[in-house]
Amino acid sequence: MNKLLVVSGILFASLLPSGQSGRVYASSSAHNLTLANAIQSTDKEGRTVFVTRVTGDLPGTLTLRLNLSANGTITGGEWALNVTYIEFGPISADGDHEEYLITRGVLKGSVTTGGAIVSSTGKVTDLSGLQLSITGATREFSQVSSGTGSGGGSQLNVSASSNGYLSLNF
Numbered sequence: 001m002n003k004l005l006v007v008s009g010i011l012f013a014s015l016l017p018s019g020q021s022g023r024v025y026a027s028s029s030a031h032n033l034t035l036a037n038a039i040q041s042t043d044k045e046g047r048t049v050f051v052t053r054v055t056g057d058l059p060g061t062l063t064l065r066l067n068l069s070a071n072g073t074i075t076g077g078e079w080a081l082n083v084t085y086i087e088f089g090p091i092s093a094d095g096d097h098e099e100y101l102i103t104r105g106v107l108k109g110s111v112t113t114g115g116a117i118v119s120s121t122g123k124v125t126d127l128s129g130l131q132l133s134i135t136g137a138t139r140e141f142s143q144v145s146s147g148t149g150s151g152g153g154s155q156l157n158v159s160a161s162s163n164g165y166l167s168l169n170f
Contacts, residue, residue, distance in 0.1 A: 028147065031056070031058050031169070031170070032166075033062075033167070034054070034056050034164075034165060038050050038159055038164070039159055040157060048066045049066075050153075051063050054081065054166070058081060058107070059085040060083040060104075062079065065111075066111060073116075074127075079108065079109060079110070080107070082106050083103075083105055083106070083107070086099050086102070088100075104140045105138045105139030106137060108134070109132055110133050112132065125155065126153065126155075151166035
């Protein structure tokens, strides 16, 4: 039977050997991410919403909520990246292993600009030139209060083949 152990970013940092601390983001660095399996919907205010799986430096789930003009220009929006993932422990003699749920925190901010290609069915198929700003964060990232990001994606109307990228600098 698999065992699931929940380890939060705060608890994880407290488990480090004496004299060591969790990650500190004192200087800006790039965090490169790959996006896949996008699910697209429209919220009650008419904004296009994407939820997508994220791999790379900050694995987890990205939610984008976009304000689109009639010509496909992104005129604003907001985003949140929940950096949470599962790590697998060693396999025991009985072939079982432990699973550790790692919750590092959330980064969030606003979408300032970008472009979208919208199909005849009204679904966004591609995003380009996304420009993001970081306005806040939690847990391990709580020291991050500003930063920038850029991204894009294609085939966003077909979850299984959707793909994209995101680069965050903080």
